[in-house]
Amino acid sequence: MLFGWQAVQRSGERASGARGPLPRVDPQGLPTPQAAERVERALAARTASYNGSMLAQRTLKSLTRAVGVGVHGGHRVELTLRPAPSDSGIVFRRVDLPQPVNIAVRSDSVCDTRMATALSPGGDPGAPKVNTVEHLLSACAGLGIDNLMIDITAEEVPILDGSAASFVFLLQSAGIELQDAPKRFLRMRRTIEVREGEGASLKWARLEPFDGYKLTFEIDFDHPAVNQTGQHVVFDMGSGQYKREIARARTFGFTRDVEMMRSRGLGLGGSLDNVVVVDDYKVLNSDGLRYGDEFAKHKILDAIGDLYVIGHPLIGAYSAFKSGHALNSKLVRAVLADPSCYDIVSFDDASTAPAGLADLAPAW
Numbered sequence: 001m002l003f004g005w006q007a008v009q010r011s012g013e014r015a016s017g018a019r020g021p022l023p024r025v026d027p028q029g030l031p032t033p034q035a036a037e038r039v040e041r042a043l044a045a046r047t048a049s050y051n052g053s054m055l056a057q058r059t060l061k062s063l064t065r066a067v068g069v070g071v072h073g074g075h076r077v078e079l080t081l082r083p084a085p086s087d088s089g090i091v092f093r094r095v096d097l098p099q100p101v102n103i104a105v106r107s108d109s110v111c112d113t114r115m116a117t118a119l120s121p122g123g124d125p126g127a128p129k130v131n132t133v134e135h136l137l138s139a140c141a142g143l144g145i146d147n148l149m150i151d152i153t154a155e156e157v158p159i160l161d162g163s164a165a166s167f168v169f170l171l172q173s174a175g176i177e178l179q180d181a182p183k184r185f186l187r188m189r190r191t192i193e194v195r196e197g198e199g200a201s202l203k204w205a206r207l208e209p210f211d212g213y214k215l216t217f218e219i220d221f222d223h224p225a226v227n228q229t230g231q232h233v234v235f236d237m238g239s240g241q242y243k244r245e246i247a248r249a250r251t252f253g254f255t256r257d258v259e260m261m262r263s264r265g266l267g268l269g270g271s272l273d274n275v276v277v278v279d280d281y282k283v284l285n286s287d288g289l290r291y292g293d294e295f296a297k298h299k300i301l302d303a304i305g306d307l308y309v310i311g312h313p314l315i316g317a318y319s320a321f322k323s324g325h326a327l328n329s330k331l332v333r334a335v336l337a338d339p340s341c342y343d344i345v346s347f348d349d350a351s352t353a354p355a356g357l358a359d360l361a362p363a364w
């Protein structure tokens with residue numbers, strides 16, 4: 001027993017020895033080649049150091065701030081992301097109200113899914129809310145962050161560059177801290193599927209057992225610009241490529257919908273700086289697309305954020321056809337309504353976790 005304890009202590013020493021200065025990151029969330037190489041080395045050292053040690057929860061090492069506008073309301077908003085204790089989850093805090101209101105990221109807080117995912121205490125549509133949470137939550141899921149307090153000064157998360165890359169940059173700049181509590185995953189035991197519509201309007205989303213976390217998404221836009229791109233994307237979170245492969249995919253919109261949205265008071269903060277805009281024929285952004293399949297990848301980015309309201313990282317396979325925030329939320333509720341379809345699991349020995357899930361991004 002004593003030998004085992006010493007082994008854990010030594011592996012902890014190696015883990016802290018793997019820490020180094022924060023790598024430089026460009027504004028789109030991508031490290032410079034030299035920094036990327038250093039990150040890979042630190043990642044390999046830390047993954048090796050996990051042998052025999054618990055797979056732990058994560059929060060931030062220090063606080064960080066961002067200022068931007070909400071894509072729908074167009075209001076200026078300031079975010080402050082703070083470290084939070086183990087098992088507290090991710091909590092938004094509306095600090096602009098006379099009495100600050102906490103809004104926990106949980107499935108029963110979802111109050112609106114029409115254009116984006118909005119949360120309010122208890123899901124009450126009349127209560128203070130926070131809208132467009134999915135890109136920030138996607139970044140948290142992609143970096144394996146379990147606990148976070150997010151002070152926000154308006155009812156909408158800033159859109160920044162329209163993707164999750166700016167949030168990845170912010171979170172990594174603050175540094176990621178391992179905590180003294182086991183990370184708890186929701187592991188699917190059997191398949192749950194939700195469907196809507198029939199024929200041409202059919203949509204579905206599914207979560208099923210899988211030893212890892214994999215996402216498959218198919219969009220089906222019959223549009224000259226979108227037809228030229230990949231409409232079917234598979235992404236394995238265990239690959240460690242969230243930041244490179246998914247995080248930079250921007251939200252997109254069609255000019256034909258802009259009038260309708262503006263008449264409903266939506267999309268007021270949208271511009272070519274934060275949305276891929278498509279007219280009847282082509283992409284209007286002068287710098288084109290960031291990925292050949294940026295549209296489908298953004299739908300995966302959104303799904304990762306929408307699924308994170310479960311309150312746990314997932315072990316399972318998500319697949320979807322033309323799903324969106326509403327159907328993703330319906331899937332989450334269907335899973336949580338049936339405890340026989342999942343287990344909550346943790347790993348006393350991180351090396352026994354499904355490949356790649358022990359360390360989605362290096363902790364510094």
Ligand SMILES: [Zn+2]
Pocket residue numbers: 134135251298302
């Ligand atoms: Zn989105």
